Amino acid sequence: MRDIALGAVVCAFMMLGSPACVSTESHPVEVEGLFHSEVKPVLEYYCIECHDSKSRGQYGGLSIETAREAMTTGRNSPVIVPGNPDASLLYKVLRFGHEDPLGMPPAPDKVSDEQLASVRAWIKKGAVWPAGERGRLRLPQ
Numbered sequence: 001m002r003d004i005a006l007g008a009v010v011c012a013f014m015m016l017g018s019p020a021c022v023s024t025e026s027h028p029v030e031v032e033g034l035f036h037s038e039v040k041p042v043l044e045y046y047c048i049e050c051h052d053s054k055s056r057g058q059y060g061g062l063s064i065e066t067a068r069e070a071m072t073t074g075r076n077s078p079v080i081v082p083g084n085p086d087a088s089l090l091y092k093v094l095r096f097g098h099e100d101p102l103g104m105p106p107a108p109d110k111v112s113d114e115q116l117a118s119v120r121a122w123i124k125k126g127a128v129w130p131a132g133e134r135g136r137l138r139l140p141q
């Protein structure tokens with residue numbers, strides 16, 4: 001009962017400023033599906049070339065190649081706070097804009113509003129990211 005009430009409050013609040021009304025009652029399997037279908041392709045296309053385990057030394061110390069690295073590396077680690085996109089640097093950098101040196105991806109690339117909403121929803125719902133090989137990010141061929 002308490003969870004349902006909290007979900008409704010978050011949802012009502014989100015509708016004011018966000019394209020997606022996100023429930024807090026998502027099932028982990030659903031959230032893993034969101035990772036594979038929407039979040040992973042974005043991070044592989046725009047981010048992994050600089051933020052894999054080999055390159056991270058030059059790029060803020062951050063590797064997002066695996067779930068474990070994404071949660072434990074980076075100058076400002078952790079860059080993902082499950083359930084709280086607004087406290088998650090990985091989400092915030094997508095919104096900064098290119099005038100900010102931490103605006104990601106670097107100019108001229110930019111994620112779309114839909115991609116931004118997917119990353120936000122995924123973090124809000126708990127940022128489920130499978131461990132090990134199944135969740136490993138790779139440069140698109």
Ligand code: HEC
Nearest residue numbers: 046047050059060062074075076077079089090101104105
């Ligand atoms: C061309 C290389 C490049 C690409 C592509 C890139 N970044 Fe970065 N990233 C950097 C550099 C360089 C820094 C360090 C910037 C600084 O120190 O001001 C950084 C820093 C960061 C940080 C801060 C890490 C910390 O702990 O302080 C985050 C988060 C981040 N990037 C996320 C992303 C995301 C998400 C994407 C894809 C949408 C992305 N980056 C794409 C080069 C890149």
